[in-house]
Amino acid sequence: MTKRRDPLTVHQALTVIAARIGWDKCGMLVGRSGRLVRMWSDPDADSEISILDAMRLDRAFIEAGGDHAPILRVYSFQLDIAASEGATDMTRAAAAAAKESGEAVAALLDAALHPQDPGALRRARKEGEEALAAITDGLAALDRQEREVH
Incomplete structure (x- = not known):
């Protein structure tokens, strides 16, 4: 039976890397x-991974055709969530995330339709960053709510 790994964890990021390059190659790359x-x-x-080994595996994932560094992404999101001072009310956080995500999708579609328009590309990036911030605020609100419940 496959063990459940929560999203936005190093545990889950490692399984993403291993799915692309294999557990044995992961071990070979870190000398384990x-x-x-x-x-x-x-x-x-x-047991936990060291930062140097995490860097090696992220690099190998990218070299094998991956489009991001899975462990770095998790670490970055975790820091953003911890540092977020966003909405404390889950309903407001969800509404903001929905609004910003919708605007980001619309801007991305506009940029896809107008790839030569620097303004469309800038708006898509700006809206995407705002959507990420709103979702990060929502995850931070979720973390705070979980701590209050437990």
């Missing part, structure tokens, strides 16, 4: 066994 790297992806294991 594939089994140990698989343990790093287990949320119940005590």
